[in-house]
Amino acid sequence: MDASQSFSRIDEKLEMLIDQVGRLTEGLVEIRLTAERAIAAAERQSAVAEQQAAAIEQQAAVAERQVAAAERQAETVDRLARIVETLVEQRTVA
Incomplete structure (x- = not known):
């Protein structure tokens, strides 16, 4: 070989x-x-998950406020029922 x-x-x-x-x-x-x-897709998915978590937290807060309002309304209805019962009793006695 040269x-x-x-x-x-x-x-x-x-x-x-x-x-x-x-x-x-x-x-x-x-x-x-x-x-x-893949990283960009994961970041987008993470952002969506964070938005969903925030929305769920907001919905939970709204639900808690609604429960509190319903409890107050139930207490008010109970008081009104007692008042009506008292008025009915007073009327039947009189």
Whole structure:
């Protein structure tokens, strides 16, 4: 094997290596882009989950206020019923 053939083989191997490095680089870029897209999707999902959690907390607060209002209304109805009973008793006695 002479020097020319040796250089030719080295050139071929170098071209193969350059091609493989190029494909590896393309693969790494593709992996990076996929990871970036996955991160962006996860961030969007996280934001949606946070919004849903805030909405649930607001709904829970509204429900608590409604329960408190219903309890107050029940107490008021009980008082009014007692007043009506008292008035009816007074009228039947009189």
